[in-house]
Amino acid sequence: MAAEEKRGTRLFMVESSPHVGGDLTTPRVMLDVLIALAPATLVALWFFKMYAVVLVVSCVAGAAFAEVLANRLMHRSNSLGDLSAVVTGIILAFCLPPNFPFYFAFMGGAVSTGIGKMVFGGLGANIFNPAMVGRAFLTACFGTMMTTWTVPGTTQVIGSPEAIEYGVAHGLEAITQATPMGLVKQVLKSGGDDPEKLKTLVALMPRMCLGSVGGSLGETSAIAILLGGGWMLLRRTITWHIPVGVVLGALAFALPAWLVSPAAVPNPGIHILGGAMLFGAFIIATDPVTCPLSAKGRLIFGVGVGILTMLIRILGGYPEGVMYAVLLMNALTPFLDQWTKAKPLGLEGNSNA
Amino acid sequence: MAVVKPIPDRLEKRRLTFKGGVHPPEHKEITEHKPIERAPLPPEIFLPTAMHVGAPATPVVAKKDVVSRAQLVAEASGFVSAPIHSPVSGTVKDVLPLPHQSGRMVLSIVIQTDVEKTEEIIRAEASQGVEANIDLSPYTPEQIVRAVKDAGIVGLGGAAFPTFIKLTPNEQKPTDIVILNGTECEPFLTADHRSMLETPGRIIAGLRLAMKATGAPRGAIGIEDNKPDAIASMKKALQEANVTDRIEICTLRTKYPQGGERNLIPAITGRAVPVGGFPPDVGIAIFNVGTAAAIALAVAHSRPLMERVMTLTGLGIKNPGNLLVQIGTPLQFLVDKCGGTTHGASMAILGGPMMGPTAPELNLPVLKGMSGITVLTHSETRPRKEFACIRCGRCVDACPLGLMPSLLARLGQRRRAEEALRLNVLACVECGSCSYVCPSNIPLVQYIRSGKAQAQKIARKK
Ligand code: SF4
């Protein structure tokens, strides 16, 4: 108090303008992403029970561990408070098959933040989506485990004799023989000779909306993901450009093919509902750090992710392509930023805002 | 020079706004309904010789000199400069360097007020009004420019650029339109708002004089749509004046910084001020509404700029209001007249919270360009924890000038001035929109400001 009172005049705070700020903070942005992930988390808990808990906890723990460790080693202040490690951990967990071993999941989480983020200098400095770096690492190391899915609600591995038997017994043949994306791959490989499988796929569409099909922890329920995406749009955590871009990019491939031979290829709806397409469009690709800055750049980025995902699905060896599509587009982000740079008002060509 | 677009015929009909910007809470309700009150005369007046853009004025009085209200006490030194007149009758107590809002010590003239004498003159002035339909025929453009120059008028909106320079016609760059800025987009401030309600005729007279001086065939007054009463007041005054001049009242969307001239001009005319250029380059002269009122008084009654309307506002002030104050009045005196500061007062801002600088103490005097004092409280000025930039792009979307604030701030921090210069860092008007929206609370403007300073050095060398 003594310092504040000086010859009758008070000493006031001094700082650079502006002296007011908006309500939005970066932890709040991350919190909104977490809220957006809640519906998918509930669906995962419902179908996969303890498996979901174990994987989410392991991935988040791994991500947080690596972040704390890296901050210690680099003598930087703790950054867990920005919540980004939690977001990364959950997104990675959602990309894992439910029966994935928890210790590898922990490792994946650690690689996500450790190598995907911290070595670049921490939040905001990374080029690649950290969760996708972790996922790529796990795919490279444990490829088979990363593509072994269980029947929702059971421990039976999809495609195994026991699972098929279980499926026959419970009338669930459609989902015990293969995951939707596995089916898509088979249909595409058969070149149109497999109308039965295609029919199965079409019949699965309602289940794909709800999430009661084989697949990764958090990717299966289109409804849950749309709910979360809607929240983020509402809160302006994300803009519409990337999700719309991804869907447009995917449609650009799926629609013409289906129009030409509707009997031979999966309809566009299956492509969009299946696998991680929607999860990628709303939650993965919209990571602000690794997508372009401008609206135009984001639209192009989204279309790129959609097209690359389809290319990988159709031509590549993997049934799912969102991860590589996002990573590839991440690499292009600096160019997109350069290309879609804002033009200052008053420079030729920009006269009226 | 780029081809200049013609100005649309009917300005009033257009949808007037700009791209980018932010919507900070306005807080105008604190003072917008409070009529302008004349502040009492302070016992002493402090007149710094630097209260305008350009060279400081040179004192022409010495200690113990007796001066009267409106007497010249410091004359302009150089072309870009402005004379200073004493707002009070009294005795020069001293001429010495004193603290200034810039943080430096500036040569200032201290005058002891003779309250009685001064009040007598002020009472006499009160009968001298200016009507909107003032007869312009007695005044030549040269006379108008001369009167404004001699009156020491500078931009009252905050820029404090000598007004006569903008009024002087230029053969190469004829003025197509004179715009009055009545947007008052800074949160809290209501001085211009009240002036438009209380003295609309004087403002219109000033606009017509400015049009005559510059030779502009058209005039416009831009007002944000959060002040419908001001729009109505100006329209009514214009109608009643029944003048033939082509003047329009333009309604602009309320958005910060609508009052920045680089956003106001394109919103009204469709012409952008070129990067590195100025409004006259595209045929535009722009003044604050308060400046227009001062022009009217200077021309019609040879009254120098001695007083101005100021808003004292914010939760940190006990009885906020709009005051007509004498230039040179100590801020502490004014704040005391408003009941003093409240218990939680923690920051004093000269002007509004988006662009105004802070003052550590209220021992500073009112300057010509000071539009208000905003005192914020602890709850509003809590320190904000800074996080890393998450590249969310909000600052880019908010920048009203289409710059890349996050990038410019980083370049400023790393002292990469060459690159910042290429990315037009000098075009930044320091409006604060980028810092305002940044969720990571990065003081972008502060970093960009230092980048600008570095870039200016390089630009000067070139
Ligand atoms: S608003 Fe802040 S966090 Fe977002 S891009 Fe700009 S500087 Fe980075």
Ligand code: SF4
């Ligand atoms: S970069 Fe400059 S002009 Fe753009 S928002 Fe920030 S302060 Fe305003």
